[in-house]
Amino acid sequence: MRKPVIVVATTVSAALIAACQSGSDAATPTGSTGQPQPRSSAASTPTGSTGSSGSDAADSNPPGKPGVSYRAALSHPVKDSYYPKHGTPYLDTLHYGLDLDWRPRAKRLTGIATIRFRITTARDSVRFALGTPLHVSKVVLDGKRVSSTRSGNSVTIQTGPLTTNSRHTVAISYAGTPALTQEPAMRSDVQKDGFHIGRTGNTWTFQEPFGAFTWYPVNDQPSDKAYYDARLTAHRGQQGVFNGQLTSSVKTGDSTTNSFHLDKPASSYLTTVAFGRYTHQEVTGPHGLPVNYWYADRHSPMLPLIRKTPQMLSWIEKTLGPYPFASAGFLLVPGNSGMETQTLVTFSDQLSKPDLYETEGDVVHELIHQWFGDEITPTDWKDVWLNESLTMYLEYRYLIDRGYTTESKVYGRLQRGQDEVWRVMGGPPGAYRHDDFGDMNIYDCGALLLHNLEKAYGRAKLDAALKGWPATAKYGNSDRTKFAAYMSKALESKAGPYILHWLTAKTTPAPLPKQP
Numbered sequence: 001m002r003k004p005v006i007v008v009a010t011t012v013s014a015a016l017i018a019a020c021q022s023g024s025d026a027a028t029p030t031g032s033t034g035q036p037q038p039r040s041s042a043a044s045t046p047t048g049s050t051g052s053s054g055s056d057a058a059d060s061n062p063p064g065k066p067g068v069s070y071r072a073a074l075s076h077p078v079k080d081s082y083y084p085k086h087g088t089p090y091l092d093t094l095h096y097g098l099d100l101d102w103r104p105r106a107k108r109l110t111g112i113a114t115i116r117f118r119i120t121t122a123r124d125s126v127r128f129a130l131g132t133p134l135h136v137s138k139v140v141l142d143g144k145r146v147s148s149t150r151s152g153n154s155v156t157i158q159t160g161p162l163t164t165n166s167r168h169t170v171a172i173s174y175a176g177t178p179a180l181t182q183e184p185a186m187r188s189d190v191q192k193d194g195f196h197i198g199r200t201g202n203t204w205t206f207q208e209p210f211g212a213f214t215w216y217p218v219n220d221q222p223s224d225k226a227y228y229d230a231r232l233t234a235h236r237g238q239q240g241v242f243n244g245q246l247t248s249s250v251k252t253g254d255s256t257t258n259s260f261h262l263d264k265p266a267s268s269y270l271t272t273v274a275f276g277r278y279t280h281q282e283v284t285g286p287h288g289l290p291v292n293y294w295y296a297d298r299h300s301p302m303l304p305l306i307r308k309t310p311q312m313l314s315w316i317e318k319t320l321g322p323y324p325f326a327s328a329g330f331l332l333v334p335g336n337s338g339m340e341t342q343t344l345v346t347f348s349d350q351l352s353k354p355d356l357y358e359t360e361g362d363v364v365h366e367l368i369h370q371w372f373g374d375e376i377t378p379t380d381w382k383d384v385w386l387n388e389s390l391t392m393y394l395e396y397r398y399l400i401d402r403g404y405t406t407e408s409k410v411y412g413r414l415q416r417g418q419d420e421v422w423r424v425m426g427g428p429p430g431a432y433r434h435d436d437f438g439d440m441n442i443y444d445c446g447a448l449l450l451h452n453l454e455k456a457y458g459r460a461k462l463d464a465a466l467k468g469w470p471a472t473a474k475y476g477n478s479d480r481t482k483f484a485a486y487m488s489k490a491l492e493s494k495a496g497p498y499i500l501h502w503l504t505a506k507t508t509p510a511p512l513p514k515q516p
Contacts, residue, residue, distance in 0.1 A: 104201025389446020430503025
């Protein structure tokens with residue numbers, strides 16, 4: 001997620017810094033436009049084996065990927081320590097096939113979600129999150145119609161006895177007008193999460209830490225990753241857009257049906273969907289990578305900046321290695337935020353100020369997240385700093401490299417008291433306030449930590465460690481304990497205890513001495 005806009009906090013910060021310590025503070029490729037052009041055949045809904053037990057082999061052949069197993073989507077969901085009411089720990093979703101139809105005039109969404117899932121403990125019912133306004137009309141489990149009940153933002157399916165580790169396929173038909181959910185945050189740009197509906201019937205989503213449930217049945221927690229395919233039908237000149245690569249586009253009268261395939265498993269908060277009068281442009285990035293831009297006429301001021309994506313990816317690859325997915329790109333939407341949705345960054349048009357380096361920093365920030373946050377994702381929301389701190393450190397490196405700022409300006413202000421301000425206002429980065437998700441403490445405090453490690457061990461050694469981190473749980477999940485242990489080994493040091501102390505310290509820890 002992009003950094004929060006600091007408004008009131010800046011006045012408070014100045015006073016707190018003065019109380020802590022005195023000191024000054026400073027701080028294009030081309031391609032065709034028009035209708036989407038398919039690059040490969042349309043994805044199909046997975047069949048796999050139905051019924052009770054099954055192995056990974058039984059779950060082979062995800063859509064559009066013959067011979068590929070669901071093994072990469074096997075997860076170990078947990079009860080989230082920060083937001084335990086969201087997510088179902090016994091449910092391991094493997095694949096979502098979403099067939100959605102959006103009617104902009106009626107502002108009505110009709111959907112069928114076909115979900116392949118694994119049960120981690122024996123039981124006779126399963127629960128998916130689904131927004132209250134969406135009425136469930138039919139549920140079919142393993143080819144047989146079953147009953148379901150609603151309670152708040154959830155639907156419980158009466159499955160009958162399911163054995164541990166068994167695999168099943170459920171198809172849930174639903175319809176309604178999605179409603180947003182309150183985000184547990186104090187920042188102004190993301191007070192509401194989920195499926196946003198614009199004045200003209202256009203739609204878009206932001207949903208970190210949760211909110212996917214506002215538009216499809218889902219296990220809405222970061223520890224459960226799954227494959228995705230989507231078939232989106234839009235009307236009245238609109239087009240539907242989803243993560244991954246467009247596989248087909250069919251126009252019938254005033255309706256357009258676009259199909260998308262996401263090549264690697266994703267957590268639910270990293271999915272995106274939008275309906276609007278979009279133009280699609282595809283260009284070529286590093287190593288022949290397809291880079292997709294989805295935008296409306298109103299987004300033109302942002303285009304010069306997002307068209308720097310191939311160059312930005314090349315810059316990131318110098319430190320982190322090859323881009324980890326089959327496609328990249330940007331989906332431009334209304335609002336005032338940005339989100340690292342997997343393979344297709346969701347970015348607001350109100351940030352369209354290409355002349356300001358802060359906006360360029362936001363763009364490269366979301367691209368860096370494709371490695372830190374998307375390829376490797378926190379198991380629990382207490383470790384959201386793993387996403388933002390590592391990404392913020394590299395964003396500052398980019399801005400310094402481009403001459404927009406200097407190392408002394410960035411880290412001088414943090415070391416002189418701003419780091420401590422963030423800890424006082426929102427809590428330490430690894431123990432932030434539950435009602436203050438996504439504030440600057442999880443960004444800047446951790447960036448200073450990485451800067452201190454760089455000064456202690458050298459940039460080359462730290463870069464090698466950062467490059468290797470996503471591979472420790474490639475396309476999976478991890479946590480602070482594993483990161484600390486990995487860094488101790490990668491840096492051949494006792495960096496781990498320093499990292500763990502940094503995460504929960506109420507005041508700024510002293511920098512590490514330079515290591516031999």
